[in-house]
Amino acid sequence: MRELSLHLLDLAENAVTAGARRVSITVEESPAEDRLTIRVADDGRGLPEEKLRRLEDPFVTTRTTRRVGLGLSLLAAAARRAGGALRVRSAPGEGTEVCAEFRFHHIDRAPLGDVPATIAVLIAGYPTVDFVYRHRIEEREIVLDTRELRAGGEGMDPADPAVADAVARWLRDRLRPPARSKEEDADAQADR
Amino acid sequence: MPKLTVEDLRQIKERTLQATALRHGEARVKITVHMGTCGIAAGARTVMTALMEELAEAGRTDIRVVTSGCMGMCSSEPNVTVEVLGEEPIVYQHMDANRMRQVFRRHILRGEVQTDFALAKM
Numbered sequence: 001m002r003e004l005s006l007h008l009l010d011l012a013e014n015a016v017t018a019g020a021r022r023v024s025i026t027v028e029e030s031p032a033e034d035r036l037t038i039r040v041a042d043d044g045r046g047l048p049e050e051k052l053r054r055l056e057d058p059f060v061t062t063r064t065t066r067r068v069g070l071g072l073s074l075l076a077a078a079a080r081r082a083g084g085a086l087r088v089r090s091a092p093g094e095g096t097e098v099c100a101e102f103r104f105h106h107i108d109r110a111p112l113g114d115v116p117a118t119i120a121v122l123i124a125g126y127p128t129v130d131f132v133y134r135h136r137i138e139e140r141e142i143v144l145d146t147r148e149l150r151a152g153g154e155g156m157d158p159a160d161p162a163v164a165d166a167v168a169r170w171l172r173d174r175l176r177p178p179a180r181s182k183e184e185d186a187d188a189q190a191d192r
Numbered sequence: 193m194p195k196l197t198v199e200d201l202r203q204i205k206e207r208t209l210q211a212t213a214l215r216h217g218e219a220r221v222k223i224t225v226h227m228g229t230c231g232i233a234a235g236a237r238t239v240m241t242a243l244m245e246e247l248a249e250a251g252r253t254d255i256r257v258v259t260s261g262c263m264g265m266c267s268s269e270p271n272v273t274v275e276v277l278g279e280e281p282i283v284y285q286h287m288d289a290n291r292m293r294q295v296f297r298r299h300i301l302r303g304e305v306q307t308d309f310a311l312a313k314m
Contacts, residue, residue, distance in 0.1 A: 006232050006237060013232070074233075117237060117241055120244070121227075121237055121241065121244075125225075125227070125257070125259035126259070145196070161243075161244035162248040165244060170200060170204060
């Protein structure tokens with residue numbers, strides 16, 4: 001996968017396949033601490049102990065259509081390549097939480113990519129599932145809860161692609177770094 | 193901390209009201225974008241985004257877009273299945289944003305199956 005946002009989409013797809021009604025997607029960027037964390041937690045059916053132990057094995061899958069499962073093995077490899085690790089917590093009936101940690105400045109860390117596009121595709125593709133997306137960049141944080149969208153936007157249908165598109169644009173606006181003041185610009189110039 | 197405010201909701205709602213009002217008819221067309229790990233890695237998200245844009249623009253009330261997992265044809269991903277009521281489903285292979293737009297405009301809107309990209313009839 002070229003971008004971490006595609007891993008997020010893959011993890012969320014896993015969650016929905018596991019019967020989740022609510023999926024929370026968290027991104028935490030801390031360049032100052034050289035850390036980037038992505039996390040997907042769901043309330044799906046969870047994994048039995050023996051599957052959990054062999055999670056990164058590409059030849060283990062819950063699917064019955066074929067015998068290969070690549071998603072988590074790819075993510076684990078991507079995390080390890082960038083000085084990080086993959087952690088998974090799960091129990092039958094209690095949902096699953098997948099957390100991948102990366103060194104933010106590692107040369108082999110894949111770019112985060114277009115997370116709003118991932119969220120838009122999920123909202124439009126699974127209109128009956130609740131998604132909570134939380135993205136923290138140092139001190140700044142944005143939160144999108146699709147239940148608020150449904151409750152607050154009377155008559156808004158998440159299956160409508162125009163809704164997902166509007167949400168993606170809203171997210172991109174909010175994720176953009178705040179404009180620097182003239183003084184900060186001057187400071188940055190002086191630093192160079 | 194920016195959360196969705198009432199004003200944000202109002203703006204999003206305004207942008208979408210017209211399209212939403214149109215979408216209450218019965219579905220005549222179902223488009224499935226296959227989004228397993230293989231599909232996502234091959235570019236299914238871009239295909240889905242292009243499809244959502246086309247659909248929003250077309251304003252048609254009878255087209256449903258859904259996503260699903262891998263269909264077992266990983267080497268031909270991204271795959272898209274188009275089911276038109278009363279016709280045989282068509283699976284398109286090696287899709288990208290441009291091919292998706294072409295399939296949408298020619299097959300779905302005009303009924304011309306794009307055999308160049310078709311993997312199979314099901």
